[in-house]
Amino acid sequence: xxxxxxxxxxxxxxxxxxKGVFKEGDLLPSENxxxxxxxxxxxxxxHALQKMEKxxxxxxxxxxxxxxxxxxxxxxxxxxxxxxxxxxxSDEQVSNEILVGPVLQNWPNDFFYExxxxxxxxxxxxxxxLRSVNEHVVMLEHTYIPNFGLEDFEKRVxxxxxxxxxxVIDYQIEVTSMDQEVRAIKPDKITAKLxxxxxxxxxxxxxxxxxxxxxxxxxYSSLFFNTKxxxxxxxxx
Amino acid sequence: xxxxxxxxxxxxxxxxxxKGVFKEGDLLPSENxxxxxxxxxxxxxxHALQKMEKxxxxxxxxxxxxxxxxxxxxxxxxxxxxxxxxxxxSDEQVSNEILVGPVLQNWPNDFFYExxxxxxxxxxxxxxxLRSVNEHVVMLEHTYIPNFGLEDFEKRVxxxxxxxxxxVIDYQIEVTSMDQEVRAIKPDKITAKLxxxxxxxxxxxxxxxxxxxxxxxxxYSSLFFNTKxxxxxxxxx
DNA sequence: TTTTTAAGCTTGTATATACAAGTTAGAGTT
DNA sequence: AACTCTAACTTGTATATACAAGCTTAAAAA
Numbered sequence: 001x002x003x004x005x006x007x008x009x010x011x012x013x014x015x016x017x018x019k020g021v022f023k024e025g026d027l028l029p030s031e032n033x034x035x036x037x038x039x040x041x042x043x044x045x046x047h048a049l050q051k052m053e054k055x056x057x058x059x060x061x062x063x064x065x066x067x068x069x070x071x072x073x074x075x076x077x078x079x080x081x082x083x084x085x086x087x088x089x090s091d092e093q094v095s096n097e098i099l100v101g102p103v104l105q106n107w108p109n110d111f112f113y114e115x116x117x118x119x120x121x122x123x124x125x126x127x128x129x130l131r132s133v134n135e136h137v138v139m140l141e142h143t144y145i146p147n148f149g150l151e152d153f154e155k156r157v158x159x160x161x162x163x164x165x166x167x168v169i170d171y172q173i174e175v176t177s178m179d180q181e182v183r184a185i186k187p188d189k190i191t192a193k194l195x196x197x198x199x200x201x202x203x204x205x206x207x208x209x210x211x212x213x214x215x216x217x218x219x220y221s222s223l224f225f226n227t228k229x230x231x232x233x234x235x236x237x
Numbered sequence: 238x239x240x241x242x243x244x245x246x247x248x249x250x251x252x253x254x255x256k257g258v259f260k261e262g263d264l265l266p267s268e269n270x271x272x273x274x275x276x277x278x279x280x281x282x283x284h285a286l287q288k289m290e291k292x293x294x295x296x297x298x299x300x301x302x303x304x305x306x307x308x309x310x311x312x313x314x315x316x317x318x319x320x321x322x323x324x325x326x327s328d329e330q331v332s333n334e335i336l337v338g339p340v341l342q343n344w345p346n347d348f349f350y351e352x353x354x355x356x357x358x359x360x361x362x363x364x365x366x367l368r369s370v371n372e373h374v375v376m377l378e379h380t381y382i383p384n385f386g387l388e389d390f391e392k393r394v395x396x397x398x399x400x401x402x403x404x405v406i407d408y409q410i411e412v413t414s415m416d417q418e419v420r421a422i423k424p425d426k427i428t429a430k431l432x433x434x435x436x437x438x439x440x441x442x443x444x445x446x447x448x449x450x451x452x453x454x455x456x457y458s459s460l461f462f463n464t465k466x467x468x469x470x471x472x473x474x
Numbered sequence: 475t476t477t478t479t480a481a482g483c484t485t486g487t488a489t490a491t492a493c494a495a496g497t498t499a500g501a502g503t504t
Numbered sequence: 505a506a507c508t509c510t511a512a513c514t515t516g517t518a519t520a521t522a523c524a525a526g527c528t529t530a531a532a533a534a
Contacts, residue, residue: 475534476533476534477532477533477534478531478532478533478534479530479531479532479533480529480530480531480532481528481529481530481531482527482528482529482530483526483527483528483529484525484526484527484528485524485525485526485527486523486524486525486526487522487523487524487525488521488522488523488524489520489521489522489523490519490520490521491518491519491520492517492518492519493516493517493518493519494515494516494517494518495514495515495516495517496513496514496515496516497512497513497514497515498511498512498513498514499510499511499512499513500509500510500511500512501508501509501510501511502507502508502509502510503506503507503508503509504505504506504507504508
């Protein structure tokens with residue numbers, strides 16, 4: 001583990017944000033305060049904050065401060081959009097049901113991404129989750145996480161129901177990239193039933209490969225979306 | 238126009254990259270060279286380069302230099318991925334047919350995004366394009382561009398067949414954000430015929446709103462994808 | 475010839491400092 | 505009570521400097 005001052009501050013602030021020490025809309029301590037408290041120059045503090053802004057954790061405002069920003073622009077996160085309103089900020093109810101808890105198993109045959117030798121030599125955590133918005137099922141996700149030193153992963157409870165948050169806080173692994181393939185398909189029988197759609201209804205399918213800050217560590221998802229009630233919204237900048 | 242040293246360098250390098258002074262894979266001059274040539278500290282040069290890296294124009298490598306990077310990660314750009322190979326880098330043939338050239342017209346009724354008063358008070362350029370890969374039709378795109386001082390837009394030829402490049406070079410307008418809504422749908426009769434799919438085949442649909450560097454200037458697209466032969470690939474970091 | 479080493483390039487991290495410019499709250503005025 | 509303006513905060517831009525660490529190449533050693 002390389003250890004740089006700016007990186008340590010970054011990790012600290014990030015975990016504080018995720019843990020709720022600083023909440024959505026809060027101001028972080030000022031750059032001057034952070035620099036004196038953590039005994040580093042403001043330049044170093046700014047370096048840390050710039051990285052965090054780039055990753056979407058905060059928004060910096062001149063003359064104001066650094067504002068905590070959790071809902072937007074997190075990498076690979078897709079927000080569900082209603083036809084007129086955005087979900088999450090309003091009073092929509094989002095639920096996250098784990099159908100199959102993290103279980104250690106072998107890799108499936110004909111896996112959807114090509115795997116490296118190291119990956120193939122380990123077993124893999126499989127996780128199946130169902131997401132709903134206002135009682136409407138919108139997403140079915142199959143996740144595959146290689147068992148590279150994830151201690152007691154099957155015993156962890158997902159923080160905020162989020163795999164990403166859990167990885168950052170419990171394992172200091174940051175998701176840094178995402179590669180995705182999207183298609184419109186007709187659902188198979190089981191998927192149709194779980195998503196509560198007719199077998200003639202078109203659904204959306206995505207294969208994903210996530211890259212992380214841990215060298216050589218990737219994890220994978222196969223996702224099915226019901227876009228009848230809610231479209232998939234995404235925002236890039 | 239605010240004028241900062243780092244911003245001037247940024248603009249200069251960007252335009253040099255787009256004009257081809259520095260090509261894909263080239264190394265930019267080193268930070269020390271840039272700092273002495275343009276009479277600024279390396280810190281200021283680094284500030285400019287960091288912004289450019291964030292925008293995807295370059296990739297910085299420690300010990301190596303700043304590498305020009307045009308093909309990847311440009312905002313809102315979706316690459317088409319074959320089931321095994323990526324298109325564009327290999328010898329796949331991509332064609333871009335304009336079905337309806339830029340024509341000035343009124344806004345359609347019930348437009349898919351809510352429009353501002355200023356936008357509604359102008360007319361709009363409509364553009365309909367069909368993209369194919371190896372004779373397979375993969376995308377149908379309807380684009381709507383408000384006529385905010387776009388001189389002679391209907392006479393322009395799209396640079397590299399790209400609307401984005403044309404806007405940057407001919408009008409100095411940079412696309413800075415993209416908001417998108419995606420659904421899986423059954424095609425209507427006309428769309429099915431254009432995309433060369435059966436009317437029972439699921440296709441992918443997206444509404445898009447693009448934000449630009451020009452205050453208050455947005456443009457819009459409605460896109461239909463045939464994902465039977467090629468999935469939609471995207472990569473984020 | 476092959477390998478090792480070192481020098482000289484590159485970017486990355488960090489300190490110390492100064493002034494510019496946006497925001498806000500309170501003292502003083504009207 | 506309502507207003508103005510200043511003082512004190514905030515982040516943004518910029519300089520000058522130093523050393524660390526990754527990459528490349530060419531000289532030196534095996």
